[in-house]
Amino acid sequence: MTTIACGLLLIGAFLYVFWPEKNVEAQHQKTRLEFLRERREVLFDNLRDLNFEYRSGKYPEEDYASQRAMLENEAAETVAEIDLLESDAFAPQHG
Amino acid sequence: MPAFGSFALLVALALSGYNLLAGAVALRQLATGRRSWISPEKLAETARRAGIASFFATACAAFALVWAAFTNDFSVAYITEHSNRALPAAYKFAALWSGQEGSLLLWAFLLSAYGFVLRARHKVDVKLTAYASTILAGIQVFFLLLVNVAATPFSLVTGAVPPDGNGLNPLLQYPEMVIHPPMLYLGYVGFSVPFAFALGALMMRYPGEKWIHITRRWTMVTWLFLTVGIFLGMHWAYSVLGWGGYWGWDPVENASLMPWLTGTAFLHSVMMQEKRGMMKSWNVWLIFSTFMLAILGTLLTRSGLVSSVHAFAQSAIGTWFWVFLVIVLAVCLFTYILQRDHLKTEHKLESLVSRESSFLFNNLVLLAACFTVLWGTLFPVLSEYVQGNRVTVSAPFYNRVAVPIGVFLLFLTGIGPLLAWRSTSMRSIRKNFVLPATVGLVVAIAIIPLGVHPWTIFTTDGQGAFYAWITFAMAAAVLTAISAEFFRGARVIQGKSGQNLLMSMVELTRRNTRRYGGYIVHFGIVLIFIGISGQAFNQSHEQTMNYKQSFMLGPYRVECLDYSQDSNPNYDTEFALLNVYRGDHFVTKLAPELRVYAASQQPSTIVANHSTLVADLYVIYAGKDPATGQPVIKAFLNPLVAWIWIGLIVTIFGTGIALAPNLSAAIAAQRHRAAVPAEPVPAGRAGN
The missing domain is CATH 1.20.120 (Four Helix Bundle (Hemerythrin (Met), subunit A))
Structure with a gap:
């Protein structure tokens, strides 16, 4: 009984590990563009949080304005770089 | 079964070893661009599967050990040492982690279970998961080597198989x-x-x-x-x-x-x-x-x-x-x-107030x-190495350092969420800090007549009451700050949706589960701090008690009603029956025990505890007075202990909320699902 159980475990493991898989997931390296898109989402989240906290009365008007300006500048820089990379990626196909 | 368990552990080690080696080779090939007879993606996939299979092999080994405990297989040395026939079923299961070898097997099993989930969810990020899976396989190899070589749970007893085991440590039979x-x-x-x-x-x-x-x-x-x-x-x-x-x-x-x-x-x-x-x-x-x-x-x-x-x-x-x-x-x-x-x-850090x-x-x-x-x-290990004698560090050392650190941490728990990212202006500080600081101050003054005296810091052994005073005041300020966060946010929601404040708070929490779940966790931690501070006011009393004899502890009168002894196959027990009164009112009956377990002949205390939000009346049967044969009863009055366990429940609840997805994300996912038309099923696949 023990021998059969051991044999089943060994054969089952071997078959599972080495059974040929047709659709193997490709390992893909994240690009700068993908990173920037993630960063843009984080910045938009930060802006949404800031707006909500301001509306809830947590920050005075002056603090809110300066915080918002800083975040918007950062977001604008990120969006600009995204646009540049997207246009670069698009250009060769039409060039 | 022991042979199967041993074999399963060997298979698990081989699979984890393959996961580590094949995974590392595949990642190296992908990083350098070198190719061999098998593509690195396919090699990485076999490595991932080996990791998954190692979970099943380790699970088989853990099952074999639990099976051996339930079937009283005393040919396995580990089962002889940590189980016996009279042991209740739940504790037989606990035998898996009650000894060195079994608990290392549990480590290996849980690690492979975590690895199983990680490898099964590899599509989240295939490459990053491949790295994590390979590193995890390295840790698995270490623990599986331990249970295969250094601490084998399936070792057999030498000589004749004993008729019964030594039993589980009585302290663990709870x-x-x-x-x-x-x-x-x-x-x-x-x-x-x-x-x-x-x-x-x-x-x-x-x-x-x-x-x-x-x-x-x-x-x-x-x-x-x-x-x-x-x-x-x-x-x-x-x-x-x-x-x-x-x-x-x-x-x-x-x-x-x-x-x-x-x-x-x-x-x-x-x-x-x-x-x-x-x-x-x-x-x-x-x-x-x-x-x-x-x-x-x-x-x-x-x-x-x-x-x-x-x-x-x-x-x-x-x-x-x-x-x-x-x-x-x-x-x-x-x-x-x-x-x-x-x-x-x-x-870079822009301001110290942020x-x-x-x-x-x-x-x-x-x-x-x-x-x-x-x-x-x-310190005991280091002192023995340097001086040759072991110097033990006891509770006062830790309390002297950890208590002020804890109080400062409580302070940060309160102020952190009130500060803005980047920098906080004085206007903002005034706006957000006035209410919590006022509540803290009011509480600090209000609790002085209740006996929480801050000036005890000037006495030699009264620092506990001083720290308790600070903690209670700070706790009130932090709870106010947390409540204000919920209240302010809920009012914004209320203004838009027209819901009542409570429902607005629920929606607020669902919209940002991480933040508001985190606040609930902070709430729980504050309750735990309050509970721990109660220690400063602990009282105790010890007395040999005859029938109808009583003693006072705080507001309670404890009276001995009876004392006796009993036996069952697992243990012999001595116990006392005590009536507890508050003034003339009967409160409860307590029965502290002292058990001696049959298999190990080790004693174990079973505490009787009457717990309220104000204090625990905690009674133990400390043995028999050798001169009179009467029970020695030791009682403690421990204030606010229940707050610790309530705080833990709140912390679990808050973490559960923080783990849940945000409402907006959930709605977005629902909308996305609704927007994507159902994939037409080709005729050949229909019904498969």
Whole structure:
């Protein structure tokens, strides 16, 4: 009984590990563009949080304005770089 | 069954070894672009599957050991040492982790279970998961080597098979002991996953902070398990050890606290990395340290280095752990030195009065607490090495350092959420701090007539009451600050939706579960602080009691109604029946016991406890007076202990909320599903 159980475990493991898989997931390296898109989402989240906290009365008007300006500048820089990379990626196909 | 268990462990080791080697080769080939007869993607896939298969093999081994316990297979030495025929079924299951070998098998099993989930969910990020899976396989190889070579749970007894076993340690025969160790292990082992992701992300120079997003839930679940494990251990110590307390700064308790402290610091500081791209090196080292402290804790418990009521017997297994720890440190250092330019911070700290600085101080305070605990735990070992004699560090050392640190941490818990990111102006401080500070001040004054006197700091042994006074005042301020956060946010929701305030608070929480779940966790932590502060006002009384004799403790009168003894196959017991009165009103009946277990002939105290929100009346049967044969009863009046357990429940609830997806994300996913038309099923696939 023990021998059969051991044999089943060994054969089952071997078959599972080495059974040929047709659709193997490709390992893909994240690009700068993908990173920037993630960063843009984080910045938009930060802006949404800031707006909500301001509306809830947590920050005075002056603090809110300066915080918002800083975040918007950062977001604008990120969006600009995204646009540049997207246009670069698009250009060769039409060039 | 023992032969099957042993074989399953060997198979698991081989599979994990293959996962490690094939995974590493595949990742190397992918990084360098070199190809061999098999594509690196296919090789990586076989490695991933080997990792998954190792889970099933380890599960078979764990099942074999539990089966041996349930079938009273005393041919297995481990079962002879940790079980017996009369042991109740639940404790037979607990035999899996009650000894060195079994608990290491549990480590290996839980690690492979975490690995199974990680590898099954590899599509989240195939490449990053491949790195994490390979690193995790390396840790698995270590633990499987241990249970295959150094601490084999399926060793057979030499000579004739004994008719019965030695039984389970009586201290472990308590319902919580069936849950506490697995929870603690789930916490210890679980930190391997964020560690593996962090190391993997550093090795592959993962761009951005998404690895934190991927591991956030892992880290929180792990932190929750460790928290629950620690508190169940405290509750067990309180209910079983019979010394009237729940935390004794025992080295094994300390071993579980250290990774909890650094893990808590990590949970906070990763927010700075996610939101502002700051403290990247710090975070990487925090999670590296947390994992290494979990391993160090396991080493301390198992090597016999420190003496503890929880520790396993002294064994040579410590050398294995030292070697592993050195290898882990070397790998972490090497990777960090090689890739440190990848961890450049994107922003600098702009102001000392900002959310970032509150996180930084929170981290420094938690690390200071961790260092204190580490120093106190290792001091006996270091003093023996340097001076030749072992100097033990006791509770007063820890309390002197940890209590002020705890109070400062409570302060940061309150102010952190009120500060703005980047910098906070004086206007903003005035706007947000006036209400909590006023409430704190009012409470500080109001509790003085109740006997909480801050001036006791000037007495030699009265500092506890001073710290309790600060804690109560600070707790009131923090609870007000948290409530104000909910109230302010709910009013915005209310203005838009027209719902009542309570429903608005619920929606607010559902819209940002991470933040408001976090606030609920803070709420729970504050309750725990209140409960711990009650210690400053503990009272106790010990007396030999005859029939109808009584004593007073605080507001209670404890009267001896009867005392007797009883027997069952598992243990003999002596007990007293006590009536408790408050004034003339009967409150409850208590029956403290002293058991002597048949198999081990070891005594164990069963505490009788009457718990209220104000105080616990905690009574133990301390033995018989040899002269009179009458029971010696020891009673403690421990104020506010119930708040600790309530605080834990609130903390679990808050963590559960923080783990849930946001309402907006859930709605977006629902909308997305509705927008995408159902895929037409080709005729040949229909019905498959």
